[in-house]
Structures are given as structure tokens and as C-alpha cells.
Amino acid sequence: MSSPRYAPAVLIGRGVRLAARLRKAGGGSAVPGLVVNRVAPGFLGDVLSSFPEGLVVVSGSAGKSTTTKMLVAILVAHGKRVFTNPSTANITQGLTSALLERASITGRIDADLAVLEMDEGHGARLADRFRARLVLLTNVMTDQIDRFHDAQQVQAMLGRIAARAADAVVLNGDDALLTALAPHAEVVPFGVADAVLAGAPRGLGYAATTPQRITAGTRVVAVTGREARIEVRGEPLSVRLPAKGVHYAVDAAGALAAAERLLGGAFDARTAVGALDAMSPVFGRGEIVTVRGRQVEFVLVQNTASFQLNVDELDEGLDQVLVAMGSDVRDPSYFWPADTARIGRARIVSGSKADEIALQLLYQGVTVDRVEPDLGRALDEFLALPEPDRGIKTIVFTADAMRRTRSHLGLAG
Amino acid sequence: MLALFPELTDVNGDAQNALVLARRAVWAGHLDIRVERLAAGEAPTSTPVAVVLGSTTDPVLPALLAALREVQDDLEGWIDDGVPVLAVGTGLEALTRAIVLAEGRLDGLGLVPAIAEPLPSRAAGDLVVRATEGDLVGYENHSRGLVLEAGVPPLGVVRRGVGDGRGSDGVRHGSIIGTRMHGPVLAKNPALADAMLAAALGGPVSVRGETAAAADAAAARIRTALLASA
Numbered sequence: 001m002s003s004p005r006y007a008p009a010v011l012i013g014r015g016v017r018l019a020a021r022l023r024k025a026g027g028g029s030a031v032p033g034l035v036v037n038r039v040a041p042g043f044l045g046d047v048l049s050s051f052p053e054g055l056v057v058v059s060g061s062a063g064k065s066t067t068t069k070m071l072v073a074i075l076v077a078h079g080k081r082v083f084t085n086p087s088t089a090n091i092t093q094g095l096t097s098a099l100l101e102r103a104s105i106t107g108r109i110d111a112d113l114a115v116l117e118m119d120e121g122h123g124a125r126l127a128d129r130f131r132a133r134l135v136l137l138t139n140v141m142t143d144q145i146d147r148f149h150d151a152q153q154v155q156a157m158l159g160r161i162a163a164r165a166a167d168a169v170v171l172n173g174d175d176a177l178l179t180a181l182a183p184h185a186e187v188v189p190f191g192v193a194d195a196v197l198a199g200a201p202r203g204l205g206y207a208a209t210t211p212q213r214i215t216a217g218t219r220v221v222a223v224t225g226r227e228a229r230i231e232v233r234g235e236p237l238s239v240r241l242p243a244k245g246v247h248y249a250v251d252a253a254g255a256l257a258a259a260e261r262l263l264g265g266a267f268d269a270r271t272a273v274g275a276l277d278a279m280s281p282v283f284g285r286g287e288i289v290t291v292r293g294r295q296v297e298f299v300l301v302q303n304t305a306s307f308q309l310n311v312d313e314l315d316e317g318l319d320q321v322l323v324a325m326g327s328d329v330r331d332p333s334y335f336w337p338a339d340t341a342r343i344g345r346a347r348i349v350s351g352s353k354a355d356e357i358a359l360q361l362l363y364q365g366v367t368v369d370r371v372e373p374d375l376g377r378a379l380d381e382f383l384a385l386p387e388p389d390r391g392i393k394t395i396v397f398t399a400d401a402m403r404r405t406r407s408h409l410g411l412a413g
Numbered sequence: 414m415l416a417l418f419p420e421l422t423d424v425n426g427d428a429q430n431a432l433v434l435a436r437r438a439v440w441a442g443h444l445d446i447r448v449e450r451l452a453a454g455e456a457p458t459s460t461p462v463a464v465v466l467g468s469t470t471d472p473v474l475p476a477l478l479a480a481l482r483e484v485q486d487d488l489e490g491w492i493d494d495g496v497p498v499l500a501v502g503t504g505l506e507a508l509t510r511a512i513v514l515a516e517g518r519l520d521g522l523g524l525v526p527a528i529a530e531p532l533p534s535r536a537a538g539d540l541v542v543r544a545t546e547g548d549l550v551g552y553e554n555h556s557r558g559l560v561l562e563a564g565v566p567p568l569g570v571v572r573r574g575v576g577d578g579r580g581s582d583g584v585r586h587g588s589i590i591g592t593r594m595h596g597p598v599l600a601k602n603p604a605l606a607d608a609m610l611a612a613a614l615g616g617p618v619s620v621r622g623e624t625a626a627a628a629d630a631a632a633a634r635i636r637t638a639l640l641a642s643a
Contacts, residue, residue: 150424150470150471150472151470152470152472331425331552331554331596332552332596333425333427333552333595333596333597334424334426334596335426336423336425336426336596336597337424337426337428337429355631355632355634355635356635358631359597359600359601359628359631359632359635360597360600362624362627362631363429363432363433363436363597363600363628364432365436367624368627371627371631
């Protein structure tokens with residue numbers, strides 16, 4: 001809703017953003033949002049509802065960043081002008097700040113539609129302030145137990161977000177907690193074929209998996225390394241994934257299913273596949289970067305299931321691994337169920353929770369050469385090691401350690 | 414080392430305490446000790462040297478109780494023989510006489526003379542408990558506390574956090590040690606782990622080697638940081 005009444009709030013928010021950046025380069029991204037939400041509480045909801053082709057909300061325990069980026073890439077390749085938020089801005093204040101970045105003085109953003117990743121807790125709380133055209137739900141995993149006490153609670157939050165969908169709720173049809181939701185809008189499931197599930201020895205990581213696979217709709221029918229076969233409208237497409245792993249194939253299936261629904265007759269399978277092929281690896285997930293002349297693979301872990309899935313995807317016998325756990329993990333207990341023996345040897349364990357994750361690794365039988373809580377020092381030493389005998393230098397980190405790593409190494413994001 | 418129903422009781426990694434005991438046993442030279450996992454519905458085939466029962470979420474509690482009832486005779490026999498049992502969170506609640514929930518009351522196994530009642534508010538955060546093994550540290554996240562019957566001793570006195578409310582945490586009853594400290598409580602508190610191991614193996618244990626030293630040094634740093642703020 002374009003309205004001059006937001007001009008003061010937008011100006012204040014920009015002033016605060018400028019002040020925050022002058023104080024600390026790259027800092028203060030949530031602060032402007034905090035201020036604007038205080039002076040103009042209607043701003044966020046009104047801007048979210050102002051896109052001519054509507055709002056798409058992506059939420060769930062894991063995979064929402066990847067799925068959001070894939071969906072945006074497909075829509076952009078089809079000529080849509082899309083507003084989206086960086087994955088670090090998926091909670092209320094950050095979202096408002098992200099909108100401020102692009103909003104005109106009257107609180108309007110020049111884009112056809114918005115595709116926004118929303119944290120499940122904040123999304124549920126915001127739910128009565130927006131109306132979405134489509135809601136895309138990835139999965140429910142046992143995640144952040146100190147925030148969300150159990151999976152049923154996460155399910156209820158996603159139910160509140162799904163209730164805001166007008167046209168469709170595209171959801172993971174293999175996740176029993178999602179298929180149990182009963183939104184008003186039409187449910188469009190995506191999922192994997194029997195053979196794909198059978199090939200995942202530890203399952204898909206959902207809190208509860210449905211007894212039956214879906215037989216129609218968008219389905220992952222095969223995954224080999226970074227190649228996936230995904231069936232859309234009955235036609236098998238060869239999709240290149242941003243990194244190895246069935247979970248990326250499932251993310252791609254969700255993005256394809258949502259894109260197909262949003263674009264209708266304009267959806268073109270080749271355009272969609274081309275967009276996924278061209279996607280640069282998503283921020284921190286299987287991303288390979290070159291820093292100080294060394295190739296390094298970044299692996300982001302967010303909860304027990306993603307820790308397990310990502311460790312299972314590591315090449316065996318890696319010679320140089322750094323594991324860093326940051327202060328984002330309030331209760332490291334929930335990293336304990338993961339079987340991390342495959343890591344074999346960690347050259348350095350770091351981050352503010354270095355001792356906690358070192359303890360987990362040691363009891364799992366991983367050799368830990370050194371515990372260095374100072375992440376900057378750990379990164380400098382790790383990068384200075386000669387090129388590894390096997391594989392490439394690999395850094396496994398939690399979100400907070402990822403942010404600090406990128407900042408220390410002068411990488412964007 | 415028997416992990417009971419880890420598919421139900423490893424939400425917070427509690428079941429991994431069986432791994433901690435087994436590793437420490439090996440580090441102390443008992444090379445034949447390993448982890449056995451009993452799934453719900455399976456019958457135990459041998460007598461364990463120690464048992465670990467972790468916590469689960471409230472919606473799964475009835476399933477945990479049903480699984481426990483199927484092995485109740487075995488469990489009671491082991492406890493009578495002095496096999497040490499570590500019970501954590503809702504796993505401990507399941508061993509009491511009853512669990513009071515918002516929607517009603519569940520009967521427990523009655524092996525611990527106590528009932529679990531709702532706390533005034535949810536307890537989530539660091540927990541520090543002074544026990545005979547020294548100050549124990551861990552993390553709690555739960556909404557009920559045990560009300561112990563007269564004469565039943567708790568595990569220890571709460572120095573920081575909530576525990577079971579009323580200033581104490583957990584229980585010591587026969588060979589059962591119960592606590593609200595979830596996750597790797599035995600890894601973070603090697604003294605408690607080694608006391609359980611000594612009871613399990615019938616004599617004092619002393620871990621040796623580089624890995625044990627590295628693990629206990631990490632645990633000591635975690636404990637020092639938490640105790641400094643307790």
C-alpha cells in the first residue's frame with residue numbers, strides 16, 4: 001500500500017541505518033527495522049501486501065534459504081521482478097530493514113512479487129499482518145529445542161503461516177507433520193520417490209515421515225552426487241544441485257512446484273532448469289571459495305538433522321577439517337545425537353562453543369588436534385596449513401561462526 | 414552399556430550418555446564394553462552393566478511408558494542387582510509414580526517414590542547442582558519438577574537454574590540416578606560418569622590416554638566457565 005504516511009518512518013529508518021553503518025561497517029542491519037517497527041507498526045504488513053502479483057512466504061525448519069533462492073532464480077529467469085530478503089534477515093526486524101532498503105519514500109517496492117524467507121516463530125507471530133498468495137513449507141525437524149520445545153510446536157507455527165495463503169500451500173508431502181496441516185487454500189505436495197528414500201540410510205531427517213510417498217506432482221526420482229532427476233508435470237528434468245545431498249534435491253523440488261503453481265501456463269521447464277544450473281552455490285552451504293590462495297569448502301549446519309546430513313555428505317578421509325560452533329547454539333546438547341565419526345580428524349575446533357563441540361567429536365571417535373576458541377586465530381592457522389593431501393580444506397560451522405568467518409576473511413554476506 | 418529406546422529418548426542427545434560410559438570404560442582399559450541399543454518393542458537378550466534412559470517430548474511420553482512397561486520386569490531385576498541407571502528428564506519422570514500433565518495424569522512405573530508436577534513456568538538454561546560427586550553442570554529445558562516422597566534424597570542442591578524446583582535436582586534411589594541435566598551430562602561431569610562406571614564394573618576406574626585427557630580438559634573448561642558464573 002503506497003502511502004505518504006510512511007515517509008517519516010522510512011526516513012527515520014534510513015537515518016538509523018546510515019548511523020549504524022558509520023559506526024560499524026556492515027553492521028546494524030536489524031536496528032533500522034527495530035526503530036521503524038516501533039514508530040510505524042503497520043509498515044511491515046502494508047508493504048508485504050503491496051506487491052501486484054502477491055507475496056510468497058517460504059518457511060520450515062531447514063532448507064528455507066536454499067529453497068527461497070532457487071524459487072527466486074526460477075521466477076527471475078521467467079522475467080519476473082522479484083523482491084526477496086537475504087537469509088540473515090528472516091526475522092521481523094531484519095525483514096523490515098530489508099524492505100526499507102528497497103522501499104520508496106511512500107513505502108512501496110518496485111517489484112512484481114515478493115518471495116520472502118520467514119523464520120517459523122517470527123512468521124507465525126507476523127501471520128495476522130500479511131496475506132500471502134502462496135506459502136511454501138519445507139519440513140519440520142527437531143531444531144532449536146531451547147526455542148521451540150518440540151516439533152508439534154513448530155508444526156503449529158507453520159499452520160498459522162499456512163492459514164494466510166490465499167491460492168495454495170506448497171508443502172513437503174513426505175513430512176507427516178506438514179501433511180497433517182489443513183489450510184483453507186489448496187495443498188500442493190512435493191516429495192521424493194521410494195527409491196530416493198530407500199537410498200537415504202538415515203531417512204530425510206524430518207521429525208515424522210509419512211508412510212507413503214506421493215505418486216504424482218513434483219517428485220525427486222533420483223539423486224546422484226550433484227545431479228538430480230526431478231519430475232515436474234510428469235516430465236523428468238535433469239537438475240544440477242548447488243551441492244551434493246538429497247536435501248538439496250528436495251529443496252529444488254519445492255521451488256519447482258511453487259514456481260509451476262505461480263507461473264501456470266507461463267512455466268517453462270527448460271528455463272527453470274537453466275536457472276537452477278546457473279545458481280551460484282547458496283551462501284555457506286557446500287560453497288567453495290578461494291581465500292588467501294586456498295580453496296575452502298564451507299558447510300553450514302543448523303540443527304541435528306542438517307549436521308548429520310552434511311557430515312554424511314563429506315568425502316571420507318578428509319585431511320583438513322575445521323569445525324566451529326558459535327554462540328547461536330545456546331544448548332549444544334542437540335548436536336549430540338549426530339554420528340560425526342566420518343569427520344575422522346579435525347585439525348582445529350573453534351568458536352565460542354569450541355569445547356562443547358570438541359567434546360562431542362572426541363566421544364564420537366574423531367581426533368581433535370587442537371581446540372582454539374578464538375575463531376580468527378583458528379582460521380588464520382587453518383588457512384596457513386599447506387594444501388591438504390586429500391580433499392580440500394573444509395570448514396563446518398554453525399550460523400554465527402559462519403558470519404564471523406566471512407567477516408574475518410572479508411567475504412561478502 | 415544399554416541405551417533404552419534411543420529412537421524415542423535421544424531428542425537432546427541424552428542417549429549418548431551410554432556412548433560416554435562405554436568410551437570411558439574402554440579408556441580405563443575395559444576393552445570389551447560397548448553400547449547396545451534396545452528399540453521399543455524389542456526384548457533384552459542380556460544383562461547390561463549400566464542403563465541410560467533419556468528424555469522425550471510430551472506427545473511421545475505415552476509411547477515411552479508403553480515401551481518401558483514391556484521391559485519393566487527386566488529393569489526391576491537389574492535395579493535389584495545394583496545395575497546403575499541414569500534417567501534424564503521425562504525418562505526419569507516415567508520411572509516415578511505419576512506424571513501430572515495439563516490434560517490429565519499418566520501413571521509411571523513406580524520405581525522412584527515421587528511424582529512429576531508442573532512447575533510455575535518452563536525452566537530452560539544452565540543448571541549447576543552441588544552433589545556428592547562435586548559440582549555438576551548441564552543444561553535444562555523442561556516444565557515439570559519431581560516431588561520426592563519423604564526420605565528420598567535428591568541428586569543434589571541447585572546452585573544455578575531450577576532443577577526440580579524447591580532448590581534440588583533429581584534423585585538418588587537405589588541404583589537410579591536421575592537429573593534434569595539433559596544432553597551429555599556424563600561427558601561434562603566425568604566424576605559422575607566414573608562413579609557410575611565404578612558401580613557398573615565393580616571397582617574404581619581411571620581413564621588414561623590422550624583422547625581421555627583432551628575430553629576431560631574440554632569438560633573442565635566448560636565446567637570452570639559455568640561455575641564461575643554460578
